[in-house]
Amino acid sequence: MAGEGDLKLLGLLVSPFVVRVRMALQMKGLSYDYIEQDVFDKSELLLASNPVHKKVPVLLHNGVPLCESQIIVQYIDEVWAAAEEGSPTILPAEPHDRAVARFWAAYVDDKLFPAWIGIIKAATEEARAEKTSETLAVLAQLEVALAECSKGKAFFAGDAIGYLDLAVGCNMFWLEALRRLFGVELLDTGKTPLLAAWAERFAETETATKVVPDADSAVEFARKLAARFGSASPAPVAN
Numbered sequence: 001m002a003g004e005g006d007l008k009l010l011g012l013l014v015s016p017f018v019v020r021v022r023m024a025l026q027m028k029g030l031s032y033d034y035i036e037q038d039v040f041d042k043s044e045l046l047l048a049s050n051p052v053h054k055k056v057p058v059l060l061h062n063g064v065p066l067c068e069s070q071i072i073v074q075y076i077d078e079v080w081a082a083a084e085e086g087s088p089t090i091l092p093a094e095p096h097d098r099a100v101a102r103f104w105a106a107y108v109d110d111k112l113f114p115a116w117i118g119i120i121k122a123a124t125e126e127a128r129a130e131k132t133s134e135t136l137a138v139l140a141q142l143e144v145a146l147a148e149c150s151k152g153k154a155f156f157a158g159d160a161i162g163y164l165d166l167a168v169g170c171n172m173f174w175l176e177a178l179r180r181l182f183g184v185e186l187l188d189t190g191k192t193p194l195l196a197a198w199a200e201r202f203a204e205t206e207t208a209t210k211v212v213p214d215a216d217s218a219v220e221f222a223r224k225l226a227a228r229f230g231s232a233s234p235a236p237v238a239n
């Protein structure tokens, strides 16, 4: 697409936060240079671009860094708002719907990510079971949010994916990785039928198929993380 200026994304392929931003860039049809980072040995560019948190993603727009995935997605949506014909909007048009989408996206980052990453980092099987229950409780809450936000349509945002779909959806390949690693069934068609069906539809969207990495790469990264955190050994891998 013409006119976007120079875009560079500092990322980590398996980071849900990076996947979120890549999905937003994909939705807007923006091209960018992707620069993979080693989060265990941070580059000078990353440290200089995100001196406060020192985390990925960082979007460099004409050399100016933007940090925090939700803020970056909102920035992308604002800067390239209907800039090109046919480019979708990511946040809802109505202020109340925008506020609700932001509320649940904040909930996802506050509750869902810490719960499922805790399954990997758990030092004991008891701690892992606790984090599994915590993840299931958050997903049950998101089942209610999906029913309310979608109003019976296919996605949180309605007929097409939007802000909250990206916020939740970027975590889904990790839930599959956790199933393969620990045998935990987190997306249960019995317990959260709407969310399970939504996750299948989301995975089939062009945005997800173009951007979301394979769960195997998350499995591999999780093994590295578990070794670093001295976590309890993973159960035999379930395929």
Ligand SMILES: N[C@@H](CCC(=O)N[C@@H](CS)C(=O)NCC(=O)O)C(=O)O
Binding pocket: 012, 014, 015, 016, 017, 039, 054, 055, 056, 057, 067, 068, 069, 070, 109
């Ligand atoms: N709230 C941040 C979270 C970003 C984040 O946690 N990134 C991780 C990778 S998934 C990272 O860079 N970790 C490096 C570190 O913690 O030192 C966002 O939404 O962008």
